[in-house]
Amino acid sequence: MMKEGQFRNPSGCAVVGVIDRSGSKMTGEGMIEAITVMHDRSNGLGGGFAGYGIYPHYSEFYAFHLFYDSKQAQTETEAFICRHFEIVYSSEIQTRKVPTVTDEPLIFRYFLAPLPQKLSRSHLDEREYVARCVNRINAQIDGAYVFSSGKNMGIFKGVGYPEDIGRFYRLEEYEGYAWTCHGRYPTNTPGWWGGSHPFGLLDFSVVHNGEISSYDANRRYIEMFGYKCTLHTDTEVITYIIDFLVRRKGLTLEEASHVIAASFWSTIEGKPEPAKTQETLLRRMFPSLLVTGPFSIILGYTGGLMALGDRLKLRSTVCAEKGDLAYISSEESAIRRIQPDLDRVYSPAGGEPVIYELYQKGGDV
Amino acid sequence: MERVNAEGMNYVQLNALVRSCNQSEIRIVNCIGQRYIGTGLSDKKITIDGTPGNALGAYLNGAEIHVNGNVQEATGDTMNDGTIVIAGSAGDATGYAMRGGKIFVEGDVGYRCGIHIKAYRENKPAIVIGGRTGSFLGEYQAGGTILVLGLHTDGKPIVGNFCGTGMHGGEIFLRCSEIPPRLPAQVRAEKLSALPKEAASLVREWCALFGKDERMLLSSSYVRLTPNSDNPYKQMYIAN
Numbered sequence: 372m373m374k375e376g377q378f379r380n381p382s383g384c385a386v387v388g389v390i391d392r393s394g395s396k397m398t399g400e401g402m403i404e405a406i407t408v409m410h411d412r413s414n415g416l417g418g419g420f421a422g423y424g425i426y427p428h429y430s431e432f433y434a435f436h437l438f439y440d441s442k443q444a445q446t447e448t449e450a451f452i453c454r455h456f457e458i459v460y461s462s463e464i465q466t467r468k469v470p471t472v473t474d475e476p477l478i479f480r481y482f483l484a485p486l487p488q489k490l491s492r493s494h495l496d497e498r499e500y501v502a503r504c505v506n507r508i509n510a511q512i513d514g515a516y517v518f519s520s521g522k523n524m525g526i527f528k529g530v531g532y533p534e535d536i537g538r539f540y541r542l543e544e545y546e547g548y549a550w551t552c553h554g555r556y557p558t559n560t561p562g563w564w565g566g567s568h569p570f571g572l573l574d575f576s577v578v579h580n581g582e583i584s585s586y587d588a589n590r591r592y593i594e595m596f597g598y599k600c601t602l603h604t605d606t607e608v609i610t611y612i613i614d615f616l617v618r619r620k621g622l623t624l625e626e627a628s629h630v631i632a633a634s635f636w637s638t639i640e641g642k643p644e645p646a647k648t649q650e651t652l653l654r655r656m657f658p659s660l661l662v663t664g665p666f667s668i669i670l671g672y673t674g675g676l677m678a679l680g681d682r683l684k685l686r687s688t689v690c691a692e693k694g695d696l697a698y699i700s701s702e703e704s705a706i707r708r709i710q711p712d713l714d715r716v717y718s719p720a721g722g723e724p725v726i727y728e729l730y731q732k733g734g735d736v
Numbered sequence: 737m738e739r740v741n742a743e744g745m746n747y748v749q750l751n752a753l754v755r756s757c758n759q760s761e762i763r764i765v766n767c768i769g770q771r772y773i774g775t776g777l778s779d780k781k782i783t784i785d786g787t788p789g790n791a792l793g794a795y796l797n798g799a800e801i802h803v804n805g806n807v808q809e810a811t812g813d814t815m816n817d818g819t820i821v822i823a824g825s826a827g828d829a830t831g832y833a834m835r836g837g838k839i840f841v842e843g844d845v846g847y848r849c850g851i852h853i854k855a856y857r858e859n860k861p862a863i864v865i866g867g868r869t870g871s872f873l874g875e876y877q878a879g880g881t882i883l884v885l886g887l888h889t890d891g892k893p894i895v896g897n898f899c900g901t902g903m904h905g906g907e908i909f910l911r912c913s914e915i916p917p918r919l920p921a922q923v924r925a926e927k928l929s930a931l932p933k934e935a936a937s938l939v940r941e942w943c944a945l946f947g948k949d950e951r952m953l954l955s956s957s958y959v960r961l962t963p964n965s966d967n968p969y970k971q972m973y974i975a976n
Contacts, residue, residue: 703808708768718827
């Protein structure tokens with residue numbers, strides 16, 4: 372079968388996310404139910420979920436989720452992992468047979484701690500060390516793909532409708548304080564397990580509805596900093612841009628949003644200070660990371676979710692709140708399905724980030 | 737009146753039921769995301785409780801739709817005739833390319849409301865919005881009327897950016913005392929001391945639908961946007 376990057380076929384897509392800002396946990400079932408309402412936005416070629424806070428017993432370790440095409444790829448990858456990490460625990464990820472989910476690869480999970488000596492000899496910060504290992508497995512080992520690599524979070528994805536993928540991964544057995552979900556309608560690449568959303572690097576995960584037109588400009592720039600865009604999909608490049616701006620450059624999420632979805636110069640011109648100077652600076656610093664074309668994304672990270680849409684708002688996003696719970700979705704109906712009675716519902720403007728964080732992390736009460 | 741419980745119902749099934757129903761009035765309850773409700777209908781009255789999906793009343797041709805709640809994207813897309821009443825807010829591209837009929841929204845609308853709307857003889861589309869609008873209101877408007885009452889309370893501007901870009905027909909009325917900043921060059925803005933008759937009757941209709949006091953709204957100051965007919969495209973290709 373041809374994979375992402377080897378083939379182009381001529382989107383819908385649905386995204387939804389929820390966070391309980393008090394830190395209380397919920398299973399993945401709510402997301403499955405919500406995404407079912409938006410069934411017609413996907414075409415069965417991809418679905419996925421990201422859950423945060425789901426591995427409390429292994430919260431100190433990097434949780435790697437891997438797809439293997441063959442036992443040989445697994446052997447080769449495990450040898451690589453053993454050279455760089457201590458494997459604290461590993462097992463096949465438990466799945467359920469679902470008739471509509473077929474041709475699944477081997478799916479394994481590892482809880483890892485970087486080997487201290489190897490790490491100190493690399494002169495890298497720990498997260499950079501892990502990110503480089505992920506990149507090396509994905510780019511160099513044929514038939515192996517790390518699709519989740521954060522601490523106390525996990526991505527679950529595959530080819531199928533998202534509700535079926537959720538049942539396949541038994542998400543009713545996982546409990547997290549935040550979840551995101553994606554139903555895919557691939558536009559430029561064939562559906563492949565690794566190409567489904569969410570895309571993740573360390574604890575960042577991105578679900579995306581849209582099709583960006585700046586892909587090559589963004590890719591050329593980001594590849595200068597060691598990222599390898601192996602999948603030729605726009606969501607992968609958005610994930611790397613966020614990782615680059617936030618983890619490596621130390622920008623806040625709001626600042627990163629003003630790079631990715633920068634306002635038009637004419638709009639910036641009309642803004643009051645200090646926003647005008649700050650947004651001008653950010654646009655000038657990272658012009659190649661401006662993402663154009665339609666997109667609406669939900670970024671998941673430790674302790675929070677962020678919604679961001681393109682500055683022209685070419686894709687819909689709705690946010691809603693009910694007590695400690697906050698929701699982000701492509702369509703309001705998906706939120707209403709799991710929470711009919713809402714305190715507040717609103718649509719953020721194009722390019723306006725909406726950030727919901729755990730209260731303990733400083734989220735607004 | 738026929739009552740349809742849309743709980744768990746696929747949009748194809750729901751819309752087939754609505755179309756084949758022999759009653760003139762239908763009430764859809766527990767509506768949750770079903771698309772294309774009332775598409776192309778010319779003669780029924782549909783009341784919806786819940787959150788209908790995208791393209792509600794697309795190509796509507798004379799029927800009446802009332803929604804108790806918010807609606808999503810592309811409500812009244814290319815509608816020809818009839819009325820859509822939203823007791824809530826509406827998403828992006830509300831009334832996209834309308835050619836006739838009326839849409840009344842109690843709350844706000846999203847981006848691109850009323851873009852490409854056009855009028856021809858007796859067909860004059862109208863959109864009345866109680867709150868505020870997103871960017872690109874009336875982009876490429878060629879005819880018809882858009883009226884924004886600005887009754888929102890979140891402190892945001894009555895319209896977003898790029899209001900009326902490429903406008904070449906029709907009118908936009910905004911209930912505000914100052915002309916919004918940074919309007920595009922194709923738009924002429926003027927302050928009005930009173931609303932013209934047709935626009936005032938739209939305000940009355942909106943107030944009657946949502947039980948609001950019309951005196952305050954009719955005595956407010958308005959800004960009218962119309963196309964700037966001083967050859968706005970004169971420098972587009974050559975200096976002429």
